[in-house]
Amino acid sequence: MIRKPIVRALIALVFILIIGAIFNADGAFFNWDTHRDMLRHISVFGILACGMTLVIITAGIDLSVGSILGFTAVLFSLFTIQLGWSPLPAILVSLVAGAACGMVSGGLISKFKIQPFIATLAMMVFARGLAKWVSGGRKVSTAVQQSDGSYQYVEVPRIFEFLNHKVLGGNLAVVTLIFLFCVLVCWIVLAKLRWGRSLYAVGGNEEAARLSGIRVTATKLLAYGLSGFFCAVAGICQAAQEMQGDPEAGMTYELTAIAIVVIGGTNLMGGRGGIGLTFIGAMTIGYLEKLLSINAVGEASRLMLTGTIIVAAVLFQKSRK
Numbered sequence: 001m002i003r004k005p006i007v008r009a010l011i012a013l014v015f016i017l018i019i020g021a022i023f024n025a026d027g028a029f030f031n032w033d034t035h036r037d038m039l040r041h042i043s044v045f046g047i048l049a050c051g052m053t054l055v056i057i058t059a060g061i062d063l064s065v066g067s068i069l070g071f072t073a074v075l076f077s078l079f080t081i082q083l084g085w086s087p088l089p090a091i092l093v094s095l096v097a098g099a100a101c102g103m104v105s106g107g108l109i110s111k112f113k114i115q116p117f118i119a120t121l122a123m124m125v126f127a128r129g130l131a132k133w134v135s136g137g138r139k140v141s142t143a144v145q146q147s148d149g150s151y152q153y154v155e156v157p158r159i160f161e162f163l164n165h166k167v168l169g170g171n172l173a174v175v176t177l178i179f180l181f182c183v184l185v186c187w188i189v190l191a192k193l194r195w196g197r198s199l200y201a202v203g204g205n206e207e208a209a210r211l212s213g214i215r216v217t218a219t220k221l222l223a224y225g226l227s228g229f230f231c232a233v234a235g236i237c238q239a240a241q242e243m244q245g246d247p248e249a250g251m252t253y254e255l256t257a258i259a260i261v262v263i264g265g266t267n268l269m270g271g272r273g274g275i276g277l278t279f280i281g282a283m284t285i286g287y288l289e290k291l292l293s294i295n296a297v298g299e300a301s302r303l304m305l306t307g308t309i310i311v312a313a314v315l316f317q318k319s320r321k
Helices: 006-023 031-057 067-081 087-110 116-135 158-162 174-192 194-204 206-210 217-240 252-264 277-296 299-319
Strands: 143-147 151-152
Touching: 006 158, 006 174, 006 206, 031 067, 031 174, 031 194, 031 217, 031 252, 031 277, 067 087, 067 116, 067 206, 067 217, 087 116, 087 158, 087 217, 087 299, 151 217, 158 194, 158 217, 174 217, 174 277, 206 217, 206 277, 252 299, 277 299
Parallel strands: none
Antiparallel strands: 143 151
């Protein structure tokens, strides 16, 4: 029974919760505010992990998710804060830009046969450069530079306040609801659509999938395109949380996104996994980081622990084969 991915994922989550109950920081772990803030914090990473799940199921990897997040955060902030666009066109253009970046990576991988690691590494560097070029190397904030070099402060767009708002009596952040919606979309894709079955087939055996009539190139393009789309969703949420577009936003976020997917139990070799596992992985990482935070564990130790957990999860996957 313990060999089933969902059982192992739940055991890991329950273990973290037990540790949290023991090391509760004078009862802070038992306050609802702690859990609400954890959900809000992990939501952006969870959105990135939704796209990462689709890519990893195809036996790929996407190292560019953090950079695409930064690029789209800058783009969305530029449109809404400094150019005064209404929310809908700003959101649509940002989503298209993110999806386009993802599809470029997918095209390099599927058509030009470049290894996913190399293609997405190149996109990671390129998208970060785009973010700095679009923003002029500065944070896009409510301080708008005028032609004479002076700065004029503008109001924060209402869309930022909406995305940063808490609903249900202040018990749940809007960004958390967006994360849950992204999980639902991925579940529909993987469990209900033929394209979802194609993702598993390509990840399990690409040549067999091609011989069975699956359009491998289109499948990979859509997987990486949807990953870029989710990066844009996360970038918009990140900009709203920070009230600005930071060209450095999303640095190392790909590490956490991969950790969430792997700890959830989706196999890095492709062909196996699911969005439900990723959701459990997000909760595990979220509670782990919150537990370390409320117990005042330093950032360096948190990063080292996250890296150790990724290696342990991969070794555990290999040991059960």
